[in-house]
Amino acid sequence: MLHDLGERLSGLITALYPDERRRPGYARLARMIRETTGGTISATYLWELATGRKRNVTLEQLGVLAAFFGVPLEYFINDEVSRRVNAQLALAVALRDAKVRSLALRAEGLSPASLDALLTIVNEARRVENLDRVGEEAHDTGEQPDRPEAQRS
Template identity: 30%
Template structure:
């Protein structure tokens, strides 16, 4: 990607690989009451500790690296339950159902619950005229692109 090109929006595509979808869940839907996993062993332990079915750290590794892209339905059900997403998130849904949008909205709601965005700001958006709302939406998207560009530049010491 060239330096002036904006990074893609931070939502998961329905055509993303299973590994990409699982990584997105870990980054965006990790339960707020649990410390983030530092490795696959901790991820498997967190799932087991939440009362879900056991998943081995080897299975987690295979799923996250794309070495296994057709797991048992039980494994996908366990992941869906742990992360609070519909099983359709993994690709078993009617193509017309906006599963990716639903999961993205859940991630946003989770962030709201953490106090990162004031609810009255979102309520005010509803009251704006369609034209003004479109302007605000473009401003938010531009700010998100700028934020990602800054983050990418900080990650690359040669930038």
């Protein structure tokens, strides 16, 4: 819901600009938003939204933010849409790492048994390194939750 607006907006900024040293400031972001979408959001207001200090935002402003970040407007107001988009963003961020990409590409074509063994190894490595277990519900079962049942093979 809108109480998560700051968290969602700052998450989008971080996903788009993961390197803090290269992340644009709010003034530059506001200018980029204006140049890209034609919509106007001040740097101060953008900062207030991203930090949760302000929550009073119009649908028009949410539309401008959605257009700039390439997410559906519903991302900001619907928890389920937000969860799906965040999962996609997490995948995109993970795939920026060349070693993660290499691992994923090398897994292509392996048998289901080999993929299961690989997932077991990765899950154990994540446990040893005290990392969260990620995406097991969809990936360990081979399910693709965003596809309608009729399209599954």
